Amino acid sequence: MSEPRKPFFKMRYLLIFIAIFLLNFIQLPYYYSQPGIAQELEDVISVEGTNGIEEGGFMLTTIELAKATPMYYAWSFFSSYRHIIPEEQVRGADETDSDYHERQSLLMSNSQEMAKIAAYEHADADVTYEYHGVLITTLMEGMPAVEKLEVGDLVTAINGEPVHTAEDLLDLLSGYAEDDQVELLIVRDGETIEVELGFSEFPEEYNVEDGRVGLGILSPITDRDVTYSPNVTIDETEIGGPSAGLMYSLEIYNQLVPEDITHGYLIAGTGTINDEGIVGPIGGASQKVVAADKAGAVYFFAPNVGGGQGETNYEEAKAAAEDIGTEMQVIPVESLEDALLFLEELSDQES
Structure with a gap:
């Protein structure tokens, strides 16, 4: 009478468990x-x-x-x-x-x-507004803004022009060349700071047309108090x-x-x-x-x-x-x- 092959069965179940774990829990990029x-x-x-x-x-x-x-x-x-x-x-x-x-x-x-x-x-x-500035929510890797801005910064002016909405910010940052500079007035942790930034072309993965430049600010959000009636x-x-x-x-x-x-x-x-x-x-x-x-x-x-x-x-x-x-x-x-x-x-x- 042959001996039970318990080690073999244990190894098989172990391999099955490992395979299930790898298939279901290992995260891919x-x-x-x-x-x-x-x-x-x-x-x-x-x-x-x-x-x-x-x-x-x-x-x-x-x-x-x-x-x-x-x-x-x-x-x-x-x-x-x-x-x-x-x-x-x-x-x-x-x-x-x-x-x-x-x-x-x-x-x-x-x-x-x-x-x-x-x-x-x-x-x-009836709807009324009180504007505070524009919040930075996302910064693009490899672009100038990531070096000097932080998520949560509140942009209140660009080159002395007030920034009330996200549309204001985008409009005031359009039309620049790669060798230009702009000055942003921001509020960070309650402190007002002046930040000077240059422009660069967008990384290829963002599918922006060739030659277009920017600071690297993505999805800015208007910060305001709004009252509805x-x-x-x-x-x-x-x-x-x-x-x-x-x-x-x-x-x-x-x-x-x-x-x-x-x-x-x-x-x-x-x-x-x-x-x-x-x-x-x-x-x-x-x-x-x-x-x-x-x-x-x-x-x-x-x-x-x-x-x-x-x-x-x-x-x-x-x-x-x-x-x-x-x-x-x-x-x-x-x-x-x-x-x-x-x-x-x-x-x-x-x-």
Whole structure:
């Protein structure tokens, strides 16, 4: 009678455990993304004295993002709606997980503020402002700003010109050559500091046209106190980033005006927004179409502006809708006004 081969079986189970561990827990220098959720906003946003008659609903859409493991990496090859993204395209070289999540939260907070302003301005509701300057949220590696500026710095003037908004900052930094210098007035830890900076060409990975120069300030945020009447609140959410701006604006606007602009339809979408109601590009448009379709949306608003690889978010979303065979209609928009004009033409959905 032969002896039991216990050592062999133990070694086999050990190897299986090691393989599972390597496939599921070893992190690669990539991020993995896939379609996320479509979340209705009526229960998230509250305007005092809301009309309370929303028969349909506006939905933000998301993608799920996580550090890639070998298992995720392999899994991405089985669907065109699962993406692998190089780590440097998601966060800076010296940015920790905590820094990244804090930046995403800040971008979401700023997006909500701009969405409120755009909606209130379009609805002729009362909104007032007190400006403080522009916050630095991200600095590009290899650019001049990273040497002298810090995340959290508040820029208040450039060459003596006051800076109130992020648009002011970008306008005042445009049109310079590589051998030019500018002087920034910043507030850091309560102290006002003058900083002199030069310009350089952007790193190749940022896909900026040849010859264009800058300081290396990315995603600046307007720092201001804004008062709304009637008051509006948006519940805290774990969703980060600025891409829900358009849909926030539409829900807020719908609660401000007397009629229900959903006309009984579930309407999803994506797109950043500024306080003038201009819609900007986002990432993951095709994945968000999948999320919206699963949630039963009838219409999907997509920014008709560049989304990467030379195509607009609308073109990307339209191709995805055709690929998955959804009956949901993808609607191109460049502004909040475009979305409102489309909604005005809708007839009420039959019960």
